[in-house]
Amino acid sequence: MMRNARVFFLATMLLGMAVSQVRAENAFIVLQSTTSTENSGLFSYLLPLFTKKTGIEVRIVAVGTGQAIKNAMNGDGDVLLVHDTAAEQKFISEGWGVERHQLMYNDFVLVGPSRDPARIAGGKDAIAALEMIAHRKAPFASRGDDSGTHKAELRLWKEAGVDVKSESGTWYRELGQGMGATLNTAIGMDAYALVDRATWSAFKNRASHRVLVEGDRRLFNQYGIMLVNPAKHPRVKQREGQAIIDWLLSRDGQNALASFKIAGEQQFFPNSQP
Numbered sequence: 001m002m003r004n005a006r007v008f009f010l011a012t013m014l015l016g017m018a019v020s021q022v023r024a025e026n027a028f029i030v031l032q033s034t035t036s037t038e039n040s041g042l043f044s045y046l047l048p049l050f051t052k053k054t055g056i057e058v059r060i061v062a063v064g065t066g067q068a069i070k071n072a073m074n075g076d077g078d079v080l081l082v083h084d085t086a087a088e089q090k091f092i093s094e095g096w097g098v099e100r101h102q103l104m105y106n107d108f109v110l111v112g113p114s115r116d117p118a119r120i121a122g123g124k125d126a127i128a129a130l131e132m133i134a135h136r137k138a139p140f141a142s143r144g145d146d147s148g149t150h151k152a153e154l155r156l157w158k159e160a161g162v163d164v165k166s167e168s169g170t171w172y173r174e175l176g177q178g179m180g181a182t183l184n185t186a187i188g189m190d191a192y193a194l195v196d197r198a199t200w201s202a203f204k205n206r207a208s209h210r211v212l213v214e215g216d217r218r219l220f221n222q223y224g225i226m227l228v229n230p231a232k233h234p235r236v237k238q239r240e241g242q243a244i245i246d247w248l249l250s251r252d253g254q255n256a257l258a259s260f261k262i263a264g265e266q267q268f269f270p271n272s273q274p
Contacts, residue, residue, distance in 0.1 A: 028057035029240045032069075032077035034148060035178040037223075038062035040198035040267060045260050050247055056240050064147025064178065072096060075233030078241035081225045083148035083196075088224045097226040101249055104257050104268045105222045108152060109200060110213035111183075112138075112192035120192075126216040130160040137171040139191035143182045144174030148221075153194045156218065183209075196221055198267040223268075225249075248272075 037043060038060055047058045061071060065082040072080040073096050080097060082088060092100045110120065110129055118138040120129040133140055142164070143150040157164045164172045173191065175182050179199045186193040187207045195203075200211065225245055230236040247253045254270035261267065 027055055027240070028059055029078040029237050029244065030059050030061060030076070031079045031081060031244070032061050032063075032072045032228075033081040034065055034068060034083060035062050035180065036083070036149065036196040036199045037081065039178075039180055040196075040202045041262070042198065042257075042260050042268065046256055049256055050244055050253075053247070053252075054243055056243060058244060064143070064145045064150065066146030066148075066151070069096075072228050075228065075235060078228055078237045079225065079244060080228060081223065083221055083223045084151050085222055085224060087148075087151070088226065092226060096229055096232060098229050100224045100226045101245065102271055102273055103223045103225045103248060104254075104270045104272075105220060106197050106268050107214065107221050108149065108194050108219040109197050109211045110192060111186070111195055111200060111209050112212045113190045114208040114210060115190075116212060118192065121212045123213045124215040126156055126213055126218055127160045129213045130156055130162060133192055134160070134162040134164075134167070134171075139186075139189050140172050141182055141186035141189065141191040141193045142172065142174045143179065144176045145178070147179075149179060149194060149196060152219075152221070156194070159218070198262070201262040201265065201267055222271075 043060055051057055061068070061077060063071070065084045065087065068080060068082050069087055069091055071077055080091070081103065088100050091097050110126060112120070118133040118136045120132050123129050142153060168174050175185055177185065179195060180203070182193060183195060183203055184205060187205060187209050225248060227238065227241045227245060228236045230238045248257070249272040254272055257268050257270045258266060
């Protein structure tokens, strides 16, 4: 009888340990997001706060927005946080995501060498600045990677009436790289580039480069967040994924976003709508 009781106790203990192990392994989500949110240091600041509150670990896949959306469509993630509103709305309308939520914004800036061969420094008209860069054939480094930043850049070139596709490989260089690598290349070749402000604030290898054009309303940069649709991909951790969305949209999460600063300056501005 004692032997049976001992066996039962051991079996119960082992089962409890197995269940705890399964729970521990499942207490994480995969967040498909952008290089801008990762390179700025935002996630390193933000996610430990969420994990401490909920016990849910967040694993980041930081790529360009276009690739992040493709990854989410393939079911390689639970939550999507990117910055291309049109592509996000398409993602939702096609049923890949459950609901898009407006989360936060910042802006893009045009950076370039201090010698400024295109003479754009101090301007607040991004279109006029790009026209000058094209007119003078000053080197411009483009991410060329279907990211949110790349798409925003292409929209600006189109508005400026410049066909950069026909100029590719001349003064206009498409790199197919993330933001950090693009900035390093831009600095190495003394070129202009478009970059989100948070990544530029965190970037150390600036050499003589600086912000030359900012403040144009067309440089506005909105971020959205959405749950990957579990009806499309049953592996999606709906409860845990919704937990981080709810937290980021809550007062606590929005305050945490607002409190992230680099050199004392706020980088992202929460604007969720109840």
